Amino acid sequence: KCHSEYFDKLRTHFLCNASVSPSAAQMSETESTQLFESGKVAMIYTGSWMASAFHTNEYTKDKVDVAYLPKGKENTSVIHGLGNVIAxxxxxxxxxxxFVKYLGSKEAAEIQASKGAAIPAFNGTQDTWVKSMPNFNLQIFIDQAANAKAYPISKDTAKWAKLETEYMTKAWAGQxxxxxxxxxxxxxxNELLAQE
Structure with a gap:
């Protein structure tokens, strides 16, 4: 509840101070995580997989934290996972x-979690990951996963993902x-999806 008030104030500040964010050109020249890790930007939108990098970065490890995503009509986020395969x-x-069976075991999940690598998929081992970096409020990722929706994909995801980058880049650049x-x-x- 307090987070939504915070983001409302933050949004108002950004709208009233248009120069508070780097331009699209500046953001395309330097990765947002690099800008964040060097203190050039105060906030970025990224995923749980970046926690260990921020935890080991001298600048961010004791200066940043995780916040809930701003809530729109729904309180949700996008989630997906990784899988191990055999050629x-x-x-x-x-x-x-x-080896693949072992990677899917509780023991392997606990090792992954304790090292802070990523949220383990094995139920009951997520708390180990949360505790692996106590300076960050990683429980937020677990909480938001409960209301998450699957990452959207289709047969030809790459085709429409390219369009997404193209159009959103124009929007961010003010074109x-x-x-x-x-x-x-x-x-x-929708045209591309209809052709699949």
Whole structure:
């Protein structure tokens, strides 16, 4: 509840002080995480996978924290996971299968979690990850996962993802309004999806 009030004030500040964010050109020249880790920007939108990098960075490890995403009509976020696979042409299928089974075990999840690598998928091991970096409020990621929606994909995700980058870059650069960019992007994405 207090977070939504904070973001309302923050949004008002940004709207009233248009120069508080680097330009789209500046952001394309330097990764947002590099700007954040050097103190050049005060806030970025990124995922749980960056926690360990921020935890080991001299500037960010004791100066930053995690905040809930601003709430819109729904309190939600996007989530996806990673999987381990075996090459179909492996010369060692039995050994590969044993290794993949181990990677999916509780023991492996606890190791991954204790090192802060990523949120483990094995139920009951997430708390170890949260405690691995006590200077960050990582519980927020676990809380938001409960209301998360699957990362959108389709047969040809790369085609419409490229359009998303193209149109959103124009919006961020002020070449199109966000509303126009979103409308055109939706139309072109729907056309591509209909062709799949």
């Amino acid at each position: 179909a042409n492996t010369k060692h299928p039995k050994e590969a299968w044993e 199109m309004s966000v509303e126009d960019a979103a409308k055109e992007l939706a139309q072109k994405m």
